[in-house]
Amino acid sequence: MYSGLKIFIIFLLTVSMxxxxxxxxxxxxxxxxxxAEAYGLQYFGEVEKIQYTFNVQIGEKQISRFWIWQPRLxxxxxxxxxxxxxxxxxxxxxxxxxxxxxxxxxxxxxxxxYWLLFPYHVAWDMSAKVEDIGRQPxxxxxxxxxxxxxxxxxxxxxxxxxxxxxxxDDDYRLTQWVYRRAGSEKPTRISTWDDYRKxxxxxxxxxxxxxxxxxxxxxxxxxxxxxxxxxWLFAQ
Numbered sequence: 001m002y003s004g005l006k007i008f009i010i011f012l013l014t015v016s017m018x019x020x021x022x023x024x025x026x027x028x029x030x031x032x033x034x035x036a037e038a039y040g041l042q043y044f045g046e047v048e049k050i051q052y053t054f055n056v057q058i059g060e061k062q063i064s065r066f067w068i069w070q071p072r073l074x075x076x077x078x079x080x081x082x083x084x085x086x087x088x089x090x091x092x093x094x095x096x097x098x099x100x101x102x103x104x105x106x107x108x109x110x111x112x113x114y115w116l117l118f119p120y121h122v123a124w125d126m127s128a129k130v131e132d133i134g135r136q137p138x139x140x141x142x143x144x145x146x147x148x149x150x151x152x153x154x155x156x157x158x159x160x161x162x163x164x165x166x167x168x169d170d171d172y173r174l175t176q177w178v179y180r181r182a183g184s185e186k187p188t189r190i191s192t193w194d195d196y197r198k199x200x201x202x203x204x205x206x207x208x209x210x211x212x213x214x215x216x217x218x219x220x221x222x223x224x225x226x227x228x229x230x231x232w233l234f235a236q
Contacts, residue, residue: 031132031148036123038172043201044120047071049225054112057216065112078105107158115217128152138167139178139190140211200224200233
């Protein structure tokens with residue numbers, strides 16, 4: 001996955017640019033902004049912490065990783081199945097670290113964060129090209145839907161050139177996506193976006209089912225702590 005997470009000040013700059021960057025040539029709101037706002041982008045600046053457990057089943061293998069992300073500090077806390085103690089770090093440390101373990105954990109963080117928060121990254125990652133190609137046949141099942149192609153630059157990030165074909169309902173929420181690693185023509189992964197829940201003011205999809213029962217990603221322990229709040233708001 002592409003390393004598109006920015007420190008919070010860059011996030012604020014991105015949001016402040018939305019009035020310009022979010023407009024298409026006809027003066028309307030772009031697909032980039034429509035998608036992110038359908039998930040509550042306008043409220044994300046009020047989030048102090050977000051926590052979640054990423055679960056993935058690949059065949060008979062299952063992996064779980066617990067995260068707490070503090071967007072304003074770009075600070076991450078990680079607890080994995082094979083780690084006895086939690087590990088906390090600032091993502092600004094990654095570029096200068098010689099720790100292969102920390103780099104590996106951060107790559108996991110990027111992957112898991114994109115599975116949960118990709119609709120926000122569509123707005124945050126201004127280096128990515130976002131193109132609405134109209135209604136297309138769904139990759140799974142019958143019917144068709146509006147398709148938006150998100151293409152990352154050919155250099156930079158953990159996997160440069162990643163492409164996502166995302167299929168949207170009438171409210172600009174993802175129903176399915178196709179992930180093409182490094183822009184390959186053949187899909188790397190196809191899955192659903194479903195089990196939508198409210199997490200405070202945010203809207204999140206907590207389940208992604210693959211083409212068969214051999215692959216699934218889902219999230220548990222999902223919660224957000226808002227700035228100035230004493231307690232967490234958990235998925236409902």
